[in-house]
Amino acid sequence: MSKFTLLFVLSICGSSIAQSETSLEPCTHCTTIAEAMEYPSGVTHLDLHALGLGEIPKEINQFNNLKSLNLSENFIQEINFDTLRLLGLKELNLSKNPGFNTLALDGIAECSPSINSINFSNTNCISVSPEIVKCEELTSLNLSNNWIQFLPNKFGELDRLRSLDVSNNHLKMLPFLDGLWGLQSLDISENDDLHLNGIGASLLLKESLETLIISPDKALSKGLPNVFEVVNIEKLVIKNSSIDALNNRLSRNPMLKTVVLDNVKVQNPKRFVAWLNRMGNVNQIEYKNMEVHPKLDDIVSVGVMQFDNCTFTDRNELRKVKPRITMIAHGTDLHNGSYIGNAKIVDYEKSGITVSQDVIAMNDDMIDNTLEPIVEQSEQVNIIPADTPCEIKTENTSFEVPADAFLTASGEVYEGTVKAVVKEYMDPIENALTGMPMVNRTDDGRNEIFSSSGMLDFRAYDDNGVELKPNPANTIQVQMNDLQPSESPNFYSFNEETKNWDDDLPPASSRLARRKSLVLDSLNKVLAAQITGFQHVPILLGMNYKKSRKDPYQLTFSVDQGRKMPLKKIRDFQPVVYTANADQRWIARRNTWKIDTILTDDMKFLLKDVKKDLRRVSRKWGDEPGAGNFTIPRVIKDLTLTPNLEDDNYILTFVYQDTVRRLPVISSFGGSIRRIQTKEKANYKSFKIAQKTALKEKALIEKYENTILEEYAQAVRIRRAQALAEFPDYESANREYLRFGLTSFGLVNCDYFSRNIPDTYVAFDSVGVDEDGHDVNIPYDVRNVYVDDNVFVATTSDKVPVFNGKRSIIFFLITSTEIAIVKGWEKLKNGFSKPKVERVKIDRTDSPAQIRGKILATEP
């Protein structure tokens, strides 16, 4: 029995040891840096979402085998890929980092050459760097919910891209779609200015496309333009729009199997159902997040009906739906809705800035933050209800007060009327006059002077005048003008008991100036043609072939559209230029060409495909005025002819489906060799003339693009940068602001430490002289204001710091109604300096702003 007990105990010990061993195993899927740093080379998946990160952790380069990196829901504003080395990275998620302006991807190809998925949604991004095309392995790109107006044309070089989501942006055209031949899923919904006819034309010959998500224009009552009749899509999702009915031409699309209506208002249910019933090809209809239209019982054509998070106008109709139709219903929302809730915030590591010793000797009251005010700051009183959300606006600040934002002293939610008292301290002179506590005594005994980016005092009182506390569950959000936008301030709240500042989470800066410069930089990289919507439309070429009893097939070309005469001059801004392409026109019009080789199967398939595609695009889709030639996709492009003397033929080159194809051809002249040789010579001569004409035309357009178009584009760039940078459209859009949550009431500031070293010190004598020659007694307390740095410091009169080249105001109180502004000093023999001052009369009823005005009035 004892042996059994021993064995039992041993087994338990063994299992516990095993458990402890497993618990010590380093993680491969880590959620914090600390966890991942235990065994950096073993980490393959790093999930750092919602950690309040302001930048990418420096340790990230140590994870050599990282495959996926999730940095979503943080506060990262830019990434410098040049400093990163993540060679194995496949997936990068940067979504919901709201501070990005441009997706600058310089160096990403060297950093992560095999990256295949980038999620950049919800980042307030305005433009995307063309560097993205260097990610040759990229298969999935999510740029949804941003502010993108232009995407670089180079996107067309992403040959492996399978999924592209550019929904909810401000895109106007997507010319690069022509080059994306492997695309399987495309989401272009909620781009109000996007021209669906052009998109349809671009997608016309894409065989691989499976899913298309769109938001039709309001003007399109049929939902879609006619061109979608022949677009190869299996699943069509219509999203966030209002339609009259479906375009009945979709019934001719044999590929279309599923139609999804996502938050769509069907205005004419009777017509919608009638047209749906005509679509014998559509087997499934899905309704999502919407009120389903009536007349469901009249639907007969589909096999499956699906409802996700829908409501019905008449539920009884559901009982009458044809019994052969399978119905699927999901009560829950399957749609990935927009992000809700706040990101979890944790402390991040302190920066390793080395701190120098205090260099300015302050007086004791300044250090203790107990300096006597000369005047009190004026206050703004607002009476607000505590149980409903409201907004308080002052000159420099706006407070977004949610419901139930106040607690009583006992910790209960206060629901009555609140008297909110706000004082703003936005000027260093006013700070000096009101004796604001501007020193932060750090834990290691240093006294840091604040350089202020903005300070305010918010207090709330109940009906009885009892002070209220903030409710941590419903924090008041403050948006305060940033006095020093170029700096990155921290957030501090004043502790009345310790008379010192407690540091808190840093505020989020609008960084508008930086945003504007970034936007302008990124817009400067966008081509003039893109930014102005300039279209250089080449001729539309058709290529056909005729089977011959002889082996070589005969090729014939047709020219359907384009300018017949070459352009001579483009004087003013022209959004569209139709070119003549004289050389291509010559090749197409002059001869029938014979293929000068034995035809392989590949060649035969190519010729068949071209012929088939040509037949598809040659139909007229221009059901919208002004659609022009641009809506017709060019099946073959860039037709060139080069004589190949080595093999005594010509090499005919053209681009089909983004691939350059070459065919050896000879002209079909018959007759004697003398006739043929003479004709070849004459023809080549005229071809050279046509080439010259085409080159001239090309040069003319290039010149136009570099001059008139570029000038026009530059103006547009500046205008757009201005407009884009002002997002979001607050009243004070042009002002920099700081945004933070008011976690404690009382005095709070957004400041940083001023550590400037004075150029010299001046010791004032006990007596100065005013402008009239009268003596003025110098008090012990002298207040110095450095206007450029927003710094106020009170020093002793025997060691007044002086900064050369900085705008400073030194003043002191003479009497309770008079202050003296130091205008200069005279060096005395005893080493002291005799200040020359100017007297300024003040009244105790004056506001700090008024006194400030008087002080500034003394300046020359």
Added chain:
Amino acid sequence: MKIAFAAILILICHVSVGQVRAFNKRAKELIETKDSIQDIEEEAPSSEYYAFLSEGSDALNALFMSETKSMARSKPDELTKSQTLMSLAELATDAWKGTQYADRKKWKALSKHFHRAFNRSTSKFNYTKEISFRVKLVNNHGKKFYCDKKPGICEFNLYAGKKPTGLTKEEKENLPDPTPLDYFTEQQLVDQFWRQMRRNKIIKDLKRGRYACVGVNVEVDERTLNRKRIPTARVVIIFGARRLREIRIKKTEMKSTT
């Protein structure tokens, strides 16, 4: 009668179709993808008889080739021997037998098969002209002749005059030896060759160097031997010309295209 006529027609068609098939099939096997070019050796025609039965047709082949080159002497570097054209000419003489060589229309109808076969190879020219004719190998001086295998005086059993018939035994014994027909001399054969070339209107272009390559094949027609027929050789000459001969491309353009 109608049935017989139809049967003959079908037979002719079958034979001709069979010949085309044979030509195409062998063209696939023989012709290499890249043409090779050789220089033509020069040979002067002599005044000696050309004994085709002992010497074969190769010497005549080389002679005609050399003569072609001598005609294009103004542009001596232009004309070369193309292996593809040689193979095609050989195939043509081998595969196609019959009246095509005499009937120009029939020969012209065959040109598509030459083109098709020619496209299998990459060569420096893209225009071909095919000529065919027969060359007489024995000279009867325009007089009557007969075929008699008994005397064994000459190799090809052709003798001048009328074949003696209805003679008695004595008369036969007293008969003088028959006069055999002569071979043509090389020079005479060359003259025949030029006559045919002239007829095909090729000399002018040849002289001006419009042709770049040539392929010649001469084959003695065995069906004309040991019969009361003048022995002939079937000759197929295929000329290749560069279509883009007149086009000049500047060096800068060449660089830009490469």
